Amino acid sequence: MSDPTPDPTPDPSTDPSTVERAFAAALYAGTDTALDTGASLLAADPGADAELTRRGEEFLAAAWRRGWQPADVVRYVRRELDETHVRLVSALVLGEAGGRPAPHPRWAAQLAELAEQVGAPAPRTDRFSRATAVLELYRLLLALPALEPLDPPRRAASSASAAGSSSTSGSGSNSRMLARIRALLAKAEATGYPQEAEALSAKAQELMARHSIDEAVLASGGTAARDGGGDAPGACRIGVDPPYETAKAVLLDAVASANRCRAVWHEEFGFSTVVGFEADLEVVELLHTSLLVQATAAMTAAEAAQRAGGRRRTKTFRQSFLAAYAHRMGDRLAAAVREQTAEAAGEGGRDLLPVLAARDVAVTEHLERMFPKTVTTRLRGVSDEAGWHQGTAAADRARVERHRPLR
Structure with missing residues (x-):
C-alpha cells in the first residue's frame, strides 16, 4: 500500500x-x-x-x-x-x-x-x-460619500489681450489688486478700534466690487457679450467651523451674495459650496475670513461689556450676535456693491449692466446644475435681544460711504 x-x-x-x-x-x-x-x-x-x-x-x-x-x-x-x-x-x-x-x-x-x-x-x-x-x-x-464635483472657474485665455493688454500684465494687475484688498483687511483685523476696522472692511468691499466689475468687462472684451464673457463660473468649498456654524454660514452667504456668488451650506460636512466667477470667489474667501475675525473680536468685546454690567451672557447671546452681524453686514456690503456698480455705469460703462446681468444668470444656472434640489435652513437659537442689538450695532459701525475708486 x-x-x-x-x-x-x-x-x-x-x-x-x-x-x-x-x-x-x-x-x-x-x-x-x-x-x-x-x-x-x-x-x-x-x-x-x-x-x-x-x-x-x-x-x-x-x-x-x-x-x-x-x-x-x-x-x-x-x-x-x-x-x-x-x-x-x-x-x-x-x-x-x-x-x-x-x-x-x-x-x-x-x-x-x-x-x-x-x-x-x-x-x-x-x-x-x-x-x-x-x-x-x-x-x-x-465611508466618505460622493460630493458634487467642482469645476474650477476658468478665465478666458484671450480676455486680457482683448482688452488691449497681455495676459501677463493682466495677471499682475489682478495680483496687485488682491494684495491691496488683503492689506486693507489685515489692517481691519489688526486695529483695536471697531469703527476703524469696519470702515476699512467697507473700503475693501468697495475695492472688491470694482475688481469684480473690471474683471467682468475684461472677460467680455469690453463689450456686453451675451454669454457673460469668455470665462465661466465654477465653485469652491469654504469651511464653516464650529461653534455657531449656522450663523457663520449665514455670514458667508451674505458675503457671497454681495459679491455676485451663491452659497449652499452642507451642515453635515462643515463647509459651504460657493458658486461664482473666479475673481468673485477670490474676494469672497478673503472677505469672509476677515469678517469672521472681526465679528468674533466685536462679539467678545460686547460680551465682556455685558458681563461687566452684571449680566451673564450665554451661547444664545453669541449666536444672536453673529446672526445679527451677518444680516446687517450683508445689507451694508450689498449697498456698497450697488454704489460701485452705479458709479461704474455712470462713467460711460453703458455695456456694463448687460455684462453683469449675463454673469448673474450664468452663476444661477451653474448652481442649479450642481444642486437641483436645495432647502432653506432656519437659523435657530436667535432669541437674545441684547445679542441681536449688539451684533447689529457692530455691523452698523461699518460706514459704507462713497469713496474714489481705489485703483
Missing part, C-alpha cells in the same frame, strides 16, 4: 497579507473588539507599514474620484475624529500627492497650506495606538 500523496506546499503569495487580514477584521465591522484585533495584527508586523500607507493613499485617490479635495478631507477628519487623525491624514494627503502636478491652482494652494500646517513631527507613540488611529481614519475614508 503506497503512502498517501502529500499535500502540495502552500504558496505564500496566495496568503492574505497582514494588512488584508487587519482590514477584514476591522474596517468592515464597527466594534471596538474588531478594531483591537486589526490593530494587534498591524502592530505585530512592522513589515506591513509600507503596504498600509499605500492602501491609505488608494483610499484618498478614491475620495478624489468621488469629488473630495484635500482641504475637504482634512476638515472632515478634524470634525469627526481628533488631532492625531488630522496629522495622519495630512501626511497621507501630502504623500499621495507626490511630485505630480496639482489638477488646478486651488488644489495646489490647499496642498501648500497643508504642508505649512504639518510643522513639527507627531509625538512618538506605541505601534498598537498608531495602528488603531490609522484604522479609525481608514474607516472614515471608506
Whole structure:
C-alpha cells in the first residue's frame, strides 16, 4: 500500500497579507473588539507599514474620484475624529500627492497650506495606538460619500489681450489688486478700534466690487457679450467651523451674495459650496475670513461689556450676535456693491449692466446644475435681544460711504 500523496506546499503569495487580514477584521465591522484585533495584527508586523500607507493613499485617490479635495478631507477628519487623525491624514494627503502636478491652482494652494500646517513631527507613540488611529481614519475614508464635483472657474485665455493688454500684465494687475484688498483687511483685523476696522472692511468691499466689475468687462472684451464673457463660473468649498456654524454660514452667504456668488451650506460636512466667477470667489474667501475675525473680536468685546454690567451672557447671546452681524453686514456690503456698480455705469460703462446681468444668470444656472434640489435652513437659537442689538450695532459701525475708486 503506497503512502498517501502529500499535500502540495502552500504558496505564500496566495496568503492574505497582514494588512488584508487587519482590514477584514476591522474596517468592515464597527466594534471596538474588531478594531483591537486589526490593530494587534498591524502592530505585530512592522513589515506591513509600507503596504498600509499605500492602501491609505488608494483610499484618498478614491475620495478624489468621488469629488473630495484635500482641504475637504482634512476638515472632515478634524470634525469627526481628533488631532492625531488630522496629522495622519495630512501626511497621507501630502504623500499621495507626490511630485505630480496639482489638477488646478486651488488644489495646489490647499496642498501648500497643508504642508505649512504639518510643522513639527507627531509625538512618538506605541505601534498598537498608531495602528488603531490609522484604522479609525481608514474607516472614515471608506465611508466618505460622493460630493458634487467642482469645476474650477476658468478665465478666458484671450480676455486680457482683448482688452488691449497681455495676459501677463493682466495677471499682475489682478495680483496687485488682491494684495491691496488683503492689506486693507489685515489692517481691519489688526486695529483695536471697531469703527476703524469696519470702515476699512467697507473700503475693501468697495475695492472688491470694482475688481469684480473690471474683471467682468475684461472677460467680455469690453463689450456686453451675451454669454457673460469668455470665462465661466465654477465653485469652491469654504469651511464653516464650529461653534455657531449656522450663523457663520449665514455670514458667508451674505458675503457671497454681495459679491455676485451663491452659497449652499452642507451642515453635515462643515463647509459651504460657493458658486461664482473666479475673481468673485477670490474676494469672497478673503472677505469672509476677515469678517469672521472681526465679528468674533466685536462679539467678545460686547460680551465682556455685558458681563461687566452684571449680566451673564450665554451661547444664545453669541449666536444672536453673529446672526445679527451677518444680516446687517450683508445689507451694508450689498449697498456698497450697488454704489460701485452705479458709479461704474455712470462713467460711460453703458455695456456694463448687460455684462453683469449675463454673469448673474450664468452663476444661477451653474448652481442649479450642481444642486437641483436645495432647502432653506432656519437659523435657530436667535432669541437674545441684547445679542441681536449688539451684533447689529457692530455691523452698523461699518460706514459704507462713497469713496474714489481705489485703483
